[in-house]
Amino acid sequence: MFERVGVIGAGTMGSGVAADLTLHGIGVVLVDIDASRLAKARSEIAKTVRFAPIVYPKAPKVPVQEALGRIVFTQEFSAIGDCDFVIENVTENAAIKKEVYRKLDALCRLDVCFSANTSCLSITELARGIRRPERIVGMHFMNPVFAKPVVELMRGVHTSDDTVRRCEDLLRQMTKEAIVVGDMPGFVSNRISHLFMNEAMWVVHDGVATVSQVDQIFKKCFGHAMGPLETADLIGLDVVMDSLDVLYASYQDPKFRRCPLLKSMVDSDRLGRKSGKGFYEYQEE
Numbered sequence: 001m002f003e004r005v006g007v008i009g010a011g012t013m014g015s016g017v018a019a020d021l022t023l024h025g026i027g028v029v030l031v032d033i034d035a036s037r038l039a040k041a042r043s044e045i046a047k048t049v050r051f052a053p054i055v056y057p058k059a060p061k062v063p064v065q066e067a068l069g070r071i072v073f074t075q076e077f078s079a080i081g082d083c084d085f086v087i088e089n090v091t092e093n094a095a096i097k098k099e100v101y102r103k104l105d106a107l108c109r110l111d112v113c114f115s116a117n118t119s120c121l122s123i124t125e126l127a128r129g130i131r132r133p134e135r136i137v138g139m140h141f142m143n144p145v146f147a148k149p150v151v152e153l154m155r156g157v158h159t160s161d162d163t164v165r166r167c168e169d170l171l172r173q174m175t176k177e178a179i180v181v182g183d184m185p186g187f188v189s190n191r192i193s194h195l196f197m198n199e200a201m202w203v204v205h206d207g208v209a210t211v212s213q214v215d216q217i218f219k220k221c222f223g224h225a226m227g228p229l230e231t232a233d234l235i236g237l238d239v240v241m242d243s244l245d246v247l248y249a250s251y252q253d254p255k256f257r258r259c260p261l262l263k264s265m266v267d268s269d270r271l272g273r274k275s276g277k278g279f280y281e282y283q284e285e
């Protein structure tokens, strides 16, 4: 049983992962370089602990103070020294992630596994230069983490069977299951979904349909729970743009060329739900 998990990065995904771990009784050390992100994460986690069982009845009911009491919020990487497992959720940028793995590698016991919560980056690439490449794995959590019972688990070239088994054990403790896939940029989910989202943006850019029409067609004709542009807003348009850039660079394939509308929305801080405005507008909950 895992007792204490290090969570690196306290943004949308890091705070979601930390909230789900604490809901399942697992201690967390949540590390971010930005104090304001840690403060925001504390209030987001409190909100999740309060509302998760209402919107998702399978989520455990835990008093907010008890859940927050299981989390150490810190800017100090050294605090993760005694963690049994680390889930990394920093910005989707290979250079930033690799620097984080170098720090973790120096701080953690050699048997500790590191999982990358990444949208598109290759796990094998992230493991380069690390003393424990067999202990690096990809765990692609979906947002909102507490309501998604399945995680895409990516096996790098060096990832060992024991590492995969430990990930599955941790996910079981979080009442989730893994679908284990291979390691190519974007894996299964984002290699396909980002083409959908990008093409939906081109449709709006070309004046073929409105944002709402595109999403309604996916929901009412195809039975999807969310349309591609609503999904992009939920993920964060900056994260979608970073991911498309990784896919484009990795495959050298023009099919991943991002729509200029996405860049102009990111430049004007229309990032989706997290900034209150994206393809849609959102009120503070």
Ligand SMILES: NC(=O)c1ccc[n+]([C@@H]2O[C@H](COP(=O)([O-])OP(=O)(O)OC[C@H]3O[C@@H](n4cnc5c(N)ncnc54)[C@H](O)[C@@H]3O)[C@@H](O)[C@H]2O)c1
Pocket: 008, 009, 010, 011, 012, 013, 014, 031, 032, 033, 034, 037, 089, 090, 091, 092, 093, 096, 100, 117, 118, 119, 120, 140, 141, 142, 143, 234, 235, 236, 239, 243
């Ligand atoms: N947003 C989604 O729906 C989603 C879903 C699955 C996976 N992902 C992946 O999860 C990762 C995080 O995405 P996000 O949406 O939470 O991004 P985000 O921008 O909300 O959060 C990233 C956090 O990382 C922190 N950070 C940056 N450099 C750091 C460092 N060196 N050390 C510690 N913290 C650092 C930032 O301060 C920020 O708080 C990305 O790789 C993304 O592709 C995102």
